Amino acid sequence: MAAVVEVRGVSKEYALGEQRVQALRETSLDVEEGEFLAIAGPSGSGKSTLLNLIGCIDSPSTGHILIDGEDVAGKTPDELADLRARKIGFVFQTFNLLPVLSAAENVEYPLLQFRFDKARRRARVQRYLELVGVGDYATHRPNQLSGGQRQRVAIARALIARPAIVLADEPTANLDHKTGTSILELMHAINREKGTTFIFSTHDPKVMEMADRVVQIEDGMLC
Ligand SMILES: Nc1ncnc2c1ncn2[C@@H]1O[C@H](COP(=O)(O)OP(=O)(O)O)[C@@H](O)[C@H]1O
Ligand SMILES: [Mg+2]
Numbered sequence: 001m002a003a004v005v006e007v008r009g010v011s012k013e014y015a016l017g018e019q020r021v022q023a024l025r026e027t028s029l030d031v032e033e034g035e036f037l038a039i040a041g042p043s044g045s046g047k048s049t050l051l052n053l054i055g056c057i058d059s060p061s062t063g064h065i066l067i068d069g070e071d072v073a074g075k076t077p078d079e080l081a082d083l084r085a086r087k088i089g090f091v092f093q094t095f096n097l098l099p100v101l102s103a104a105e106n107v108e109y110p111l112l113q114f115r116f117d118k119a120r121r122r123a124r125v126q127r128y129l130e131l132v133g134v135g136d137y138a139t140h141r142p143n144q145l146s147g148g149q150r151q152r153v154a155i156a157r158a159l160i161a162r163p164a165i166v167l168a169d170e171p172t173a174n175l176d177h178k179t180g181t182s183i184l185e186l187m188h189a190i191n192r193e194k195g196t197t198f199i200f201s202t203h204d205p206k207v208m209e210m211a212d213r214v215v216q217i218e219d220g221m222l223c
Helices: 047-054 077-087 103-111 118-131 147-159 177-194
Strands: 003-016 019-032 036-040 062-067 088-091 165-169 197-202 213-218
Touching: 003 047, 003 197, 019 047, 019 062, 019 197, 036 047, 036 177, 047 062, 047 165, 047 197, 077 088, 088 147, 103 118, 103 147, 118 147, 147 165, 147 177, 177 197
Parallel strands: 036 197, 036 213, 088 165, 165 197
Antiparallel strands: 003 019, 003 062
16 A cells, blocks of 8 residues: 655754754654554654644754655645645644534635635535544534534544545544543544544543554654
């Protein structure tokens, strides 16, 4: 199988005032198409940094990131935005839904940049809300939903443009254990049904157990 993500000798250094923080050190990782992969490590180990680099939200200090065999370093900002929009979905620890929009409008949002007519867009949004189990909550705002329901909406938003890869940064960290487990089960079912590659970070051993493969990260290094 082809690697959908290749991380090649990537380091990331942040400037923090006078100090330099080495968030990733010479990190390499191949992710195969259709994997359900956990990146496990304690707080501050570099999980978010790695996911942000894979998601082309940030760029490496040294080394290369390849998505579908293409080095993202050669791309213009417009090309990168296009690649993110078409190939990558994001799920965050704090859900990051827009509070003034309904569940349906939040899910619809990533589709607005594509030329879809309204009826087709709305129908697809409703299908995805149903897929993640919140079909009856389309008109609810985030503050009218539970944490688990919010994360389901966020997963629908991540999937709506049919990305090849979903990156989920500690998607269960703000949920109780039972709700977190159901969110992981939902992601796994979508991974199986649609073949979407999932890469998620966690420091919860119970969440790691649900992955097909776990890579450990510590102090900016995969081990
Ligand atoms: N924007 C930033 N500026 C400075 N340091 C950062 C920044 N983002 C992360 N770091 C530092 O990089 C290291 C790794 O952080 P992070 O990737 O957020 O870890 P994790 O997600 O595993 O908790 C930490 O030491 C963190 O403080
Ligand atoms: Mg983090």
